[in-house]
Amino acid sequence: MIIQRTTRLIIAVFLVFGMVPFVGALEPGTATITVAASDSTSTAKAQADYVCDGSNDQAEIQNAINALPASGGTVRLTEGTFNCAGSVLPKAHTTLSGQGDDKTFIRFTNDGILRVDAEYVTLENFHVKGTGYSASRDFGVVYIRAGHNAVRDVTGTADRTIQGLFYVRSVGLGNKNIEDIEFTRVVADSPGTYGFLHSSWGTDYKVHKNIRYTDCRAIDCGRYSAYNPWVTGFDFAELNDIENLRVTRCIAEGTLESGFHFEYGPNKKDIVLTDCISRNNGQKAFPKTYSLGGEDYFGAGYYAPRGAYTFNNCTAEGNSAYGFFFSYPDGVYLYDCTDFETGRGKTDYSAVKPTSFFIVQSQLTNANPSVVMENCVSINSHGRGLYATLVDYVQVKNFTMTNPGGIDGVGALIGDPSLGVGFVSSSLDIHASGNSASRLVTVNSASNSKFTGSIVSDVATPFTVAGGGTNNVVVEGIKTVSNTLPAGSTGITTSGVNSGAVRITDCT
Template sequence: MRYLLIWLMLVGVGFGGLYGSGSGSGDASASDISDAIDGNDDYIHNFTVTVAANDSAAWHKNQADFVCDGTADDVQIQAAIDKVLSDCSKGGVVLLLPGTFYCSSEITLRTMVSLTGIPNSNIQNTVVQWVSGSNCDGLVYVADDSEGEALRPSVEKRGQFTVANLKLDSNNDGNYWVINITSDNAATDYIYDCMFERIYCEGGGDSADNSHGSMYIERCWSTRIVDCLWENSKGYGLYLGNANQPRIERCYSSHNLGDGYFLQGSSIQMMQSCGADCGDASTNSNGIVINGTQHAQLVNCLAIANYGSGYRINGSSYSSLTNCTAKTNAINATWSLAGFQCSGSNNIGLTFNNCIAYDNGGFGWFIATDYTRLLGCSLQDNTSGIRLQNTHTGTYLDCIMDNSGTEYSIESPGESPMFALHGFQETVSAASFNIEASYNGRVYIADCSSNNVNGNLPAAIVGLEYTFNVTDGTNDLILEPDGTDTIKLANGTKTDVAGDYITNGTANAADDGCRLKCVIAGVWEHYDSRGTWTEE
């Protein structure tokens, strides 16, 4: 149910922010435009240049500084951007009036020059479209002096612009991005304080290899990406590389053939209330990929119906996911795909708080990392529950498991593995099931409606502890110690012969239960008994 609530939140808040309150007629009110030009909006500076499209309303054209003719409209838009660059040392804004702008070449953004449609209107009123055959990126910014920033020698920080309130549509197929923000000199040229808000990117990318895509941003500091939608790209939705302190909020990546989000080498990253559904039968595209990122924080995110993993976290130490949901991912169900896939070197200290893996085609969680923690998480109706591979220490507390296949598996554990599984819940109904030492702390929910359920205990090693609860008492729950181990009941009765066991079968009932703990090697102590337990 929670994934549905998150989805509704994304649609209601994020997409509501995209489409706004405009009528969809393509005609902004006089007060909207007047407020924008007068500087009464956060995006708009005192110096504003307006550009009208060929199909803009007549009165829009009459007040515009530049009017396009519907052919190579990038020429007029670029001229407006360069006019702000040359005429105002403090920067300004190019305001695109409602209409459709048809472009044949890339548009180069400039430092401290923002590009926006009318604030608070329906963004589909103002469309910038790169026509088929233009074979270029869409909006481009390169942080170097050759792009015109030399006109502002006093400006210490590149960037400092906003792109907002626009639909950007690319009909190109190739190594092209709809938005491409990059640095020409990776050693020195950083890009600062850029804002992308209420942007709807459609298309972009290369169908041959699913590279490139909607939006590429690298080497940016303090970038904010808010209320954006990336859709129908042949490659990535958002590719964010080597960024510091970026924030991504209320965004959605949909039906892209590459990964929905690929966050590469960023640090101190916040991603909140974002979602993704990407890939097709020919790709293993993931919803959200965090690669080589330190201290990332994801909150209230949703990965749904991605053909690869919902979340793929690789080499991203000390990152945390809170209240995140992975539903119906790993549609191309290969063995390593999962709702949450954690792997790679330098990937330690991951924490998942109150996350849900539901109905995924692979594992709920695939973990090949050290010191991973799952706290209060739920794994339900996945093909398999959780898989630990080549991993050492992990903590799994108060989690619930009820999946179609293997609930829990460990392959090639690291040296001296330690796993704390306290409160990890698993429902059992088979006539016989094995309780592993590696499942220490697990809570077993026994459904005895169809048959007796027989649990085979591991060797009694000091520190092992398990809890058993009965949900249906039609038949018996039987707990059998290993070899010559014994179980000491609370009343002092003890299983003293190999093959003896304890059972609630004398007066079995729903809500029967107990806890077994090994305090002395070879002996299970019986605690917190509910119902009547006997030695047989």
């Protein structure tokens, strides 16, 4: 370690003659201390307050942080690589800033991490990497355990020996919940672990509130090696509750498991994702057997069980099992969302049934409506375009389903006899086309529900209403265009329903 003395001596001389104010009198956060890497330029080293030697560089960085006044300030890292064989702990009201994620590199080994236990810390403009962890591994390379903190313009990666790359975790510091966390233009680049992870442990203060992700990316998380079999790109609620989450223009791609993920158990309130893209996730092989609700497989673009969510103009593409997955929806709203080619890259659909939009078990929630879908689209699903069962108070408006491959010959399955039928007090306006699925739309044992829309297909049974539990179902105004149906046929058929249970009107 080399501490540059010249600048300090000049400041001391000025202080004696009253020509500059004492550092502690500066405006909060205005003090700046520069740390140079061992491989930075000679000019950068000459101008720095601390110069690293390429070994245990965390010592110089920490000394610079500790030298900041109580009001805080900025530790500026020069271009170059900082080799840290230990941890760096920013203190409150400080900024750790590099020269860009392609110029400043922080490399952690020997269980070193960047641990943020203080509030009002900003990390920005560098690349971070952590490898070779041998101690307790359930932490993150960037490990945030307090609120009012921001990470901006940082790219990172890690090997499979640590639980998360960017990890926000409640451990009860200060006996309060974590609030006000910002990630902006942050990239998890091919880590062998979770890209972005939220969780809690050993505390009743487990709410993460006012969380913002903007223009962030999780790329190939766990794809080539993995901390565990369930690595996701963004996991916003592992063991923590989460409220007022805003995720805007974020991308999850090539992840081992789900792209955007929430666990079932935590409370999720006021969750909004806007203009996000989730593609090619679920790189893990399909299991031989699959239990819905178990931990055999997620494989979703967006996996969002039991909670209140809004999705605006979000896209799923080529995810292995689901585009959008909702179980126990408690007020879920989707506007202008699109799924392309769910199930792409897989061939055996005997266990996992790829589905663009999957909705199940709203009957055990109190929301009315439980789900609203407006102007959503499924294109070329390798399985189903839409699946909904054991649901009530679902409103699907102007849903377009194009050329689903079908599961067991069905492109959209409304009410699944194998799981438990039920499409109650709901409505579906569907505009379906394609010839790959022999039964484009099948409705089983719906009640007090209405179906509208249009069909363009040459299959023999494009729209079927079936099941002895069917009651008070209206099929209205569906226009079917077909080159094969007999003249005058509407393409709407019934099977096994009681007399008077279905009313078909104005269908052509």
